[in-house]
Amino acid sequence: MFYREAGDFKTSYVDDNQTFPIKFDRYRYYFVLLFAFLVVPFVINDYWVNAVFMPFLIYSIAAIGLNILVGYCGQVSLGTGGFMAVGAYACYKLMTAFPEVNIFFHVLLAGGVTAVVGVLFGLPSLRIKGFYLAVATLAAQFFLVWLFNKVPWFYNYSASGQISSPERTVFGYAVTGPHTSAWATYLFCLVFVVLCAVIARNLTRGTVGRKWMAIRDMDIAAEIIGVDPLRSKLSAFAVSSFFIGISGALFFSVYLGAVEVGEAFGINKSFLVLFMIIIGGLGSIFGSFAGAAFLVLLPVLLKNVLVSGLGWPTDLAAHLEFMIVGGLIITFLIAEPHGLAQLWRVAKEKLRLWPFPH
Amino acid sequence: MTVQKEEGYVTADGRKIGGTLMEMKNITLRFGGVKAITDISFDIKEGEIRAIIGPNGAGKSSMLNVISGFYVPQEGEVWFRGAKRPPMKPYEVAQQGIARTFQNIALFEGMSVLDNVMTGRLNNMKTNMFQQAIWKGKAEKEEVENREVVEKIIDFLEIQSIRKTPVARLPYGLKKRVELARALAAEPKLLLLDEPMAGMNVEEKEDMSRFILDVNDEFGTTIALIEHDMGVVMDLSDRVVVMDYGKKIGDGPPDEVRNNQDVIDAYLGVAHD
Structure with a gap:
């Protein structure tokens, strides 16, 4: 009843191009932003940050990145874990080499480094598509993990072969290292999430995004219309890897603090982020958030209900999680290939006419 | 009957057609041993509606693909706006001002x-x-x-x-x-339409014909089209190229082409000795 576009007239193309053309959506968006920035930091504690918010925020960035490549540009990638590792190790090297520079810039630069690496591994996409490209990116995944294990320079010759993030501060508050406070790390990640989401939205609604989608939907027609497939695909790889690199840097420096590359950025991570965008919705920014939230919250929920609530053994709950996620992925692929985002879209379309659909 | 001159002419309905926009010179296109197009030359003048017709497999779509840069002919030259076009990628051709539609719709479905x-x-x-x-x-x-x-x-x-x-x-x-x-x-200089009426009913064909004429009239866009519906082709186009088995068998205004014995033979079939 309140969710209407009737009476909300657009008198300019700028208005028509808004991200949220319906007033209610727009206010909801501002409300969520204000709530996230002004309320959550005051009520948050360590458990919530480490179990829910931080993984959600960081995986959201990775999911947005992968969604740009897979969902918008149609280039399947299984190298997400590897690219996250590039972000993490780039961030580590920068943090230790230039301790006086603010970590904010280190994370951004780590994204930049990952973008370059992503473009390199994106080069085969000009020749191969689909399955074969997926296998090529799988090679990137294994190669990168191997590289970070094998070359001691990347982990500064530490005895354990791990990298651990030294303490760094933003405006005097620690965001990495052992002495962080929940709200500071949360806000630090949130800033990156908002930044990435806005950039992703701007890119996908303009010419760049239309070129990507044209390549995805029909690459030959796109080329005849005037899309340079080389530049278009590589730009998707670059932007996608930039986001994934940022998420990898945050995952290492802010969230985990210490990382062993094979464990933290293995092939499982690639699949996890891929599942996020499949369940959330390919080709949708909202879907990236929805998928990340779903796959982060599901284990937490299962653990709380089954282990703490019903007293089941932990391993049983963990196995049940695998089964549920597997089942859901099959269900979504068959029943709703556009994921949670599409369900959301359909719900909104119904809501616009509710309660009188005729 | 239109009066044809070297630089432009005036059509029967009084539209002034300009100089040569595109010229195909002795184009030959082979796929391995198969010759899709053999030594074809024709020109497209500024502001005209130029039709390419022919029976199935005559090489019409291949010709359109040569114009739009999707195929590069083994022999022959493509001249566009007074300059010889070097072999280039399809997207570079598009940037030069050639746009096209496809026989099987090639929209971005998502x-x-x-x-x-x-x-x-x-x-x-x-x-x-x-x-x-x-x-x-x-x-x-x-x-x-x-x-x-x-x-x-x-x-x-x-x-x-x-x-x-x-x-x-x-x-x-x-x-x-x-x-x-x-x-x-x-806003193309040259618009290529590959069977714009294929699979349409009479009403839709009439709509599409009107749009094609309006585009030509209002924007002054030069149009080259392939079409099987002879009624449409004869009504719309200023000049027609007829192809058969990769060769050009006729070229001229619709009336002239209609009475060309080779064209009649190609369409109706002729007894071979």
Whole structure:
């Protein structure tokens, strides 16, 4: 009843191009932003940050990145874990080499480094598509993990072969290292999430995004219309890897603090982020958030209900999680290939006419 | 009967046709041992509607693909706007001002009608990725400017009501129209239409014919089209090229082509000794 576009007239193309053309959506968006920035930091504690918010925020960035490549540009990638590792190790090297520079810039630069690496591994996409490209990116995944294990320079010759993030501060508050406070790390990640989401939205609604989608939907027609497939695909790889690199840097420096590359950025991570965008919705920014939230919250929920609530053994709950996620992925692929985002879209379309659909 | 001169001519209905826009000189295209096009030459003059006809497998679509840069002929030269065109990628040809539609609709199914038509304008959009990422300022201004052009084309083709509809939901006839809109959005010097009426009913054909004539009339766009419906071809086009088995067997105004014995033989078949 309140969710209407009737009476909300657009008198300019700028208005028509808004991200949220319906007033209610727009206010909801501002409300969520204000709530996230002004309320959550005051009520948050360590458990919530480490179990829910931080993984959600960081995986959201990775999911947005992968969604740009897979969902918008149609280039399947299984190298997400590897690219996250590039972000993490780039961030580590920068943090230790230039301790006086603010970590904010280190994370951004780590994204930049990952973008370059992503473009390199994106080069085969000009020749191969689909399955074969997926296998090529799988090679990137294994190669990168191997590289970070094998070359001691990347982990500064530490005895354990791990990298651990030294303490760094933003405006005097620690965001990495052992002495962080929940709200500071949360806000630090949130800033990156908002930044990435806005950039992703701007890119996908303009010419760049239309070129990507044209390549995805029909690459030959796109080329005849005037899309340079080389530049278009590589730009998707670059932007996608930039986001994934940022998420990898945050995952290492802010969230985990210490990382062993094979464990933290293995092939499982690639699949996890891929599942996020499949369940959330390919080709949708909202879907990236929805998928990340779903796959982060599901284990937490299962653990709380089954282990703490019903007293089941932990391993049983963990196995049940695998089964549920597997089942859901099959269900979504068959029943709703556009994921949670599409369900959301359909719900909104119904809501616009509710309660009188005729 | 039109009077044909070296530089332009006047059509029967009084439209002035300009000089040569595109010239194909002795084009030969082979796929391995198969000759799809053999030594064909013809020209397209500015402002005219030029039809390419012929029985199935005559090489018409191959010819269109040569013009749009998708195939590079083994022999022969393509001259566009007074200059010889070096072998180039299809997207570079598009940037030169040649747009086309496809025999089997090649729209971007996952995008809305508006986005499809906006994609047609991408050669006019110059902002780089960083400006796009910031959006406010240059990118937004450019988006709005191009949107205005696109909206004119949407009005022109009468597809206002389906602007925001995903293309996948549209019926066949409308998809054809959206594809024309996308090609027009590029404001091409030369518009190539590959069987614009294929699979349409009489009413849809009449609509499409009207749009083609209007495009030619209002925007002054030069049009080269392939079509099987002879009635449509004879009514619309100023000059017709007839192909058969990869060879040119006729070239001239519709009336002349209609009475050409080779053309009649190609279409009706002729007893071989």
